[in-house]
Structure formats: structure tokens, C-alpha cells
Amino acid sequence: MGVPAARIVFDEDDRTAVADAVTEILSTGNLTLGPWTQRFEEAFAAEHGATHAVAVSSGTAALEILLRTVGVNDRDVVVPAVTFYATAGAVLHAGGRPVVADVDAATLALSAATVEAALTPATAAVVLVHIGGLITPEVDAIRQLCDARGIALVEDAAHAHGSSYAGRAAGTFGRAGAFSFYPTKVITSGEGGMILTESSEVRDEARIYRDQGKGSFGTNHHVRLGAAWRMSELHAAVGSVHLRRLKEFTENRRRVARRYDTALAALDGLTALPEPSGCRSNYYKYVALLPRGTDRARFKQEVSERFGVRLSGEVYDLPLHQQPVLAPYRAGALPVAEDVCARQICLPVHSDMTEGEIDQVVEAVASVHRDLAG
Numbered sequence: 586m587g588v589p590a591a592r593i594v595f596d597e598d599d600r601t602a603v604a605d606a607v608t609e610i611l612s613t614g615n616l617t618l619g620p621w622t623q624r625f626e627e628a629f630a631a632e633h634g635a636t637h638a639v640a641v642s643s644g645t646a647a648l649e650i651l652l653r654t655v656g657v658n659d660r661d662v663v664v665p666a667v668t669f670y671a672t673a674g675a676v677l678h679a680g681g682r683p684v685v686a687d688v689d690a691a692t693l694a695l696s697a698a699t700v701e702a703a704l705t706p707a708t709a710a711v712v713l714v715h716i717g718g719l720i721t722p723e724v725d726a727i728r729q730l731c732d733a734r735g736i737a738l739v740e741d742a743a744h745a746h747g748s749s750y751a752g753r754a755a756g757t758f759g760r761a762g763a764f765s766f767y768p769t770k771v772i773t774s775g776e777g778g779m780i781l782t783e784s785s786e787v788r789d790e791a792r793i794y795r796d797q798g799k800g801s802f803g804t805n806h807h808v809r810l811g812a813a814w815r816m817s818e819l820h821a822a823v824g825s826v827h828l829r830r831l832k833e834f835t836e837n838r839r840r841v842a843r844r845y846d847t848a849l850a851a852l853d854g855l856t857a858l859p860e861p862s863g864c865r866s867n868y869y870k871y872v873a874l875l876p877r878g879t880d881r882a883r884f885k886q887e888v889s890e891r892f893g894v895r896l897s898g899e900v901y902d903l904p905l906h907q908q909p910v911l912a913p914y915r916a917g918a919l920p921v922a923e924d925v926c927a928r929q930i931c932l933p934v935h936s937d938m939t940e941g942e943i944d945q946v947v948e949a950v951a952s953v954h955r956d957l958a959g
């Protein structure tokens with residue numbers, strides 16, 4: 586039996602709970618912005634120790650809404666070079682200009698120094714991405730830097746459901762945080778996103794934006810340039826059921842990560858991205874760096890063909906400033922990001938991974954590493 590790159594886990598109880606919820610929703614006809622959405626928001630906020638949550642149609646929508654709420658039109662927004670396209674896409678759709686900054690090799694995230702190097706007089710916001718679920722210990726220094734300059738800190742927490750640093754959860758460090766419920770994420774609603782914030786003003790604005798910029802649910806007065814960014818009740822039901830598993834899934838993923846840590850510590854040259862002290866990652870991704878010069882495509886092919894182990898997609902193989910569509914925003918070399926994007930691999934982590942599967946991955950990675958390095 587092979588080990589797939591990702592596995593989406595809805596056990597029989599959860600499938601039954603979703604089916605019951607769908608029957609209830611269809612029989613009431615309350616299909617969008619109803620009680621399931623409200624319950625999902627409340628549960629997600631409580632899970633993260635946040636005051637307000639606003640459910641939306643995707644993580645990208647959550648980011649664009651937050652950037653519109655900050656007001657980035659014709660302003661600069663600092664984004665890390667190591668992130669998904671949507672982080673920069675949301676800036677552009679909100680009318681801003683992405684300024685791509687280098688990352689810290691220890692966390693693949695922005696640091697206070699890389700943010701500072703990317704600031705301009707027109708900077709309106711900084712988007713901090715918690716890559717693979719890991720929250721950088723620099724988060725407080727970045728927040729202070731932003732506060733001192735009147736710049737909004739927005740978290741792209743698309744990877745980081747339930748992750749924490751110093752006991753504080755992802756999504757609670759800046760003005761607001763944006764989460765994704767895309768299928769591969771630790772918690773999914775099929776498609777969907779969530780905003781967390783301590784600010785009732787941001788919450789109210791986000792509610793307006795997600796529903797076509799309408800001033801209130803019952804009127805046709807459009808006061809903001811919003812869009813159809815609502816979450817349907819069906820998606821909210823799936824997300825609510827899955828969210829109940831967050832703690833259990835995170836524990837399982839952390840168990841897998843600790844086994845990978847031990848295995849990689851015994852391999853010369855193949856290094857895990859260590860979990861910083863104080864950080865508790867959800868291990869959405871387990872990132873490791875190949876030695877310089879290793880052919881990543883061949884490494885992945887051999888673990889797959891010889892051992893049936895599919896490595897999951899990198900986070901990310903091409904840095905943002907080298908994405909073709911962002912060519913107009915390219916501003917020179919970003920050496921750390923270029924190096925880590927070229928060398929990283931992600932070992933498969935499933936929320937229900939068995940010890941046998943972990944053994945299989947460890948054996949595959951160790952054997953191929955030894956063969957290619959030797």
C-alpha cells in the first residue's frame with residue numbers, strides 16, 4: 586500500500602453528522618448566512634480564543650476583504666516571497682501593490698528585518714504568512730514594527746488552524762487573520778474561509794463586504810465594493826463538523842512530526858525545519874530541506890516509484906517574486922527565499938496517519954537520501 590500525498594479525513598460519524606445537517610438545511614430552505622454559519626463562526630472564534638469571526642467563501646476572499654478594510658488602494662503591501670499566489674493576488678484585487686520581501690531561513694516567514702527592508706513611505710499593510718502552520722517567534726517584533734509606523738498587520742493563517750505561539754493562537758496577533766478551508770487544509774468546509782479579529786469595526790466591515798457590500802442583509806443599499814463572498818450553510822455545516830476534530834487532528838499530526846524529527850536527525854544533510862521554542866504548529870506541512878545540489882524531482886520520483894510514498898506539494902517551489910503573473914512587481918533577488926524554495930520537500934502528514942505509514946515514509950526518505958547523497 587502506498588502513502589498518498591494528502592488524505593482528507595471524514596469518518597463515518599462525521600459523514601453522518603454532515604448528512605443530517607444537510608437534510609435539516611434543505612428542509613428549512615435556509616441556505617446561506619443562517620444558523621450553521623453563525624455556529625461555525627462562534628466555534629472557530631472560541632477555538633482560537635478570538636472575539637469575532639466572519640465566515641466567507643474562501644481564504645482568498647478573507648484576505649481581500651481584510652485588505653479592503655485596511656484600505657490598501659494605491660498603497661504598498663509587504664508580502665513574503667514564500668507563500669501561495671493568493672496572498673499577492675488578494676493585494677492586487679484590493680487595489681494595492683505587493684512588495685515582496687525575503688524570509689527568515691529558520692521559519693520561512695517574514696522577520697522584522699526583512700519587513701523593515703521592504704517598507705516604503707506608501708506601505709499600508711504587512712501580510713504575515715504562517716507557512717506550514719509554524720508561527721514565527723518574530724511575530725511580536727513584527728507587530729511592534731507595524732504599530733510604531735501605523736501599518737496594519739494582517740495574518741494569512743490559511744495554513745495555521747489551531748497553531749499557536751506563546752499560548753496565543755494564529756489569527757490573533759495582528760489586526761485580523763484570514764483562514765482557508767480548502768480541501769487539503771487541516772480543517773475543511775469543501776471551500777471556504779474565515780476572518781478572526783478582536784475589532785468589532787473590522788467584523789462589521791467584513792460582514793458588509795462579504796454580502797456584496799450591502800449596508801444590511803435586508804436592504805439593497807450597497808455601501809462598499811463587496812462581492813459574493815458569503816459562505817453557504819452547507820459549507821458551514823461541513824466546516825462545523827470537521828472543526829470538532831481540530832484538537833485530535835493536531836495531536837496526530839504532531840505525533841507524526843516528532844517521528845519525522847527523530848528520523849531526520851539521523852540523516853546527514855537532510856534537515857527538518859525545526860519548531861521554534863514556544864511555537865505549537867498544527868503541522869499542516871512538514872518541511873525539510875534537501876542538501877544543495879540534490880535533484881528534487883528525482884528525489885520525489887524515487888520515493889514514489891520505489892517506495893510508493895507521494896510527497897505532498899511544496900510550500901512553495903517557486904517564490905512569489907518569480908511567479909510569471911507577478912513580473913511587474915519583481916524587485917531583484919531574494920536569496921533566502923530562492924534557496925529554500927529550491928531545496929524544500931514536504932513529507933506527507935495525514936490527520937489519521939498510521940505508524941506503519943510513518944515507517945514507510947521514513948524508510949523511503951532515508952534510503953533515497955542515502956542513495957542520492959552517496
Ligand SMILES: Cc1ncc(COP(=O)(O)O)c(C=O)c1O
Binds near residue numbers: 714744
Ligand atoms: C498561504 C495561503 N494563502 C491563501 C490561500 C487561499 O485560500 P483559498 O484557496 O481558500 O482561497 C491559501 C490556500 O489555498 C494559502 O495556502
